[in-house]
Amino acid sequence: MDNSSQIMEHILTKNIPSPSPITYSFLAPNARGVADATAILQRHQGAYVNQNDTSKGGDGKPMMELAVFAAATESFSQKNLNCDIATSLERFKDVIQGAKQxxxxxxxxxxxxxxCPFEGYNVNPHKVAEIATSLLEMGADEISLGDTTGMGTALRTQELLRCMTAAGIQNEDIAMHFHDTYGQALVNTAVSLERGIRTFDSSVGGLGGCPYSPGATGNVSTENMVYFLESLGMNTGIDLDAMADIGQWITGELEKPNDSVVGKAVLGARKAAANTST
Amino acid sequence: MDNSSQIMEHILTKNIPSPSPITYSFLAPNARGVADATAILQRHQGAYVNQNDTSKGGDGKPMMELAVFAAATESFSQKNLNCDIATSLERFKDVIQGAKQxxxxxxxxxxxxxxCPFEGYNVNPHKVAEIATSLLEMGADEISLGDTTGMGTALRTQELLRCMTAAGIQNEDIAMHFHDTYGQALVNTAVSLERGIRTFDSSVGGLGGCPYSPGATGNVSTENMVYFLESLGMNTGIDLDAMADIGQWITGELEKPNDSVVGKAVLGARKAAANTST
Structure with a gap:
């Protein structure tokens, strides 16, 4: 698979047609990541939407963002980032400030x-709110709260969001990132919607996962998320039929199972309708 | 696979150990089905719990019930039962009264x-409440509302249950039977719980399905349902670990995929823990 720099370069040069701007998220764990990203962007000035550009003219141009990954527990931070949470936040400060500049x-x-795979359900929601506050103060535009292990439940999702609000964090600054490992992603989405969250991460075909959860399914699939939100009367702007096709195609290319029940049901229903009409 | 009579006979003669009474549901589409069932039960008097038995002494003995399947739409009734809804209800009257006797x-x-596979989302909730009322008046002990196609959404589940209440049907007389075809089973369960429903059908390993939905997954899995209810602080009385083992075993025996994400995640986590400790 290509690395982040190659993918970013591809997006900037290929002029991919899209009805709305695509945002490419460039993983930048440290200051060097920022330097790599800015070097590529400088080579392709004008090919993307610069956040500081007040004219906002970005038809057909992609958006770019730098992404940092903090952890809510010390064990996960140590295993994943080889440092404690405080040290990781120091590093991310350089990345976020570099991005803003x-x-x-x-x-x-x-x-x-x-x-957490190491600390179980024992994750302190106040600690999460504290980390989120630090990241927002550094200049982060959005915090994505990741239920990496899929261990989130309705009540604990509610409690986490209550702590975020109590810490003064606005719903507009929060995205929820659910994994469907235990089938709770849409239930937790419902709870988040009730609390006013409107940004949700998902993955076509349910691709992805968590290396700490063998045999487990990955991110909640975009197809399931779109179906659910539309069923509630919300407008996602996404064509579910086309998304189901993409899910089937990309999981095939990657030789992975299509983990979206909605994707499979949509394709199955289409097939059945075709058989009936012929 | 054995037919209903053989399975019923097996349960009555084999004295299957169980911490709580197992209820076997015998499908009786017409008066002949009732005759078959009662003949078997007469041969094994005392091996099961008779509903009219006021002493209620049934330790280790299974419960028996007769099941009838009505449909909410005329098209599905015609295709599935070869008659209109009114005619099917006439037949079921004999079955239900025979069962009670x-x-x-x-x-x-x-x-x-x-x-409905033939009428789409266009199912009249008032008609469902009307059919349910007729069946309860005939003497049915419980109505299981089947979302056979998995097309149920949160709002429409809410509306259906509102109609049931408006028709004077008590929550205690209702069970919800969700399919997870579009991943909405637990969301719809949450809505039903909020409205006071406490009985839910499910199937270990997500076995079953709907012949009208090719490629679609089946009933919501017992493992997912138990995990969800327990996560809300409810006591199901079911050992999730043991249920995950049963799901893995029976789907293997039937050479079907284990369609329970919770089952797979529980088994995966157990494996990971075993690898860490050895």
Whole structure:
């Protein structure tokens, strides 16, 4: 698979047609990541939407953002980033501030917010709110709260979001990132919607996963998420039929199972309708 | 696979150990089905719990119930039962009254209550409440509302249950039977819980399905349902670990995929823990 720099370069040069701007998230764990990203962007000035550009003219141009990944527990931080949470936040400060200077959006993920492979359900929601506050103060544009292990439940999702609000964090600055490992992703999405969250991460075909959860399914699939949100009367702007096709195609290319029940049901229903009409 | 009579005979003669009484649901589409069931039960008097038996001494003995399947739409009734809804209800009257006379519990299913393969989302919740009322008046002990196609959404589940209440049907007389075809089973369960429903059908390993939905997954898995209810602080009385083992075993025996994400995650986590400790 290509690395982040190659993918970013591809997006900037290939002029991929899209009805709405695509945002590419460039993983930048440290200051060097920022330097790599800004160097590529400088080579392709004008090919993307600069966040500092007040004219906002970006038809057909992609958006770029730098992403950092903090962790909600010390054990996960140590295993994943080889440092404690405080040290990781120091590093991310350079990344976020570098991104802002370059006019690039900065998105900060916090992993294992509702369950940790090492510390179990024992994740402190106040600690999550504290980390989120630090990242926002550094200049992060958005915090994505990652239920990396899929151990989040309705009540604990509610409690986490209550702590975020109590810490003064606005719903507009929060995205929820659910994994469907235990089938709770849409239930937790419902709870988040009720609390006013409107940004949700998902993955076509349910691709991805968590190396700490063998045999487990990955991110909640985009197809399931779109179906659910539309069923509630919300407008996602996404064509579910086309998304189901993409899910089937990309999981095939990657030789992975299509983990979206909605994707499979949509394709199955289409097939059945075709058989009936012929 | 054995037919209903053989399975019923097996349960009555083999004295299957169980911490709580198992209820076997005997599908009786017409008066002949009742005659078959009562003949078997007469041969094994005392091996099961008779509903009319006021002493209620049934330790280790299974419960028996007769099941009828009505449909919420005329098209599904015609295709599935070869008759219109009114005619099917006439037949079920004999079954339910026969069951009551024999001291057997009667459970009435209504299929396609939230979506029909032939009439789409266009299922009238008032019609469902009307059919349910008729079945309860005949003497049915419980109505299981079947979302056979998995097309149920949160809002339409809510609306259906509102209609049931408006028709004077008590929550205690209702069970919800969700399929996870579009991943909405637990969301719809949450909505039903909020409205006071406490009985939910499920299937270990997500076995089953709907012949009208090719490629689609089946009933919501027991493992997912138990995990969800327990996560809300409810006590299901079911050992999730043991249920995950059963799901893995029976799907293997039937050479079907284990369709329970919770089952797979529980087994995966156990494996990971075993690898760490050795």
């Amino acid at each position: 370059a006019g690039i959006r900065a998105r900060a993920y916090i992993s294992v917010v509702l369950g | 024999a001291g057997i519990r009667a459970r009435a299913y209504i299929s396609v209550v939230l979506g």
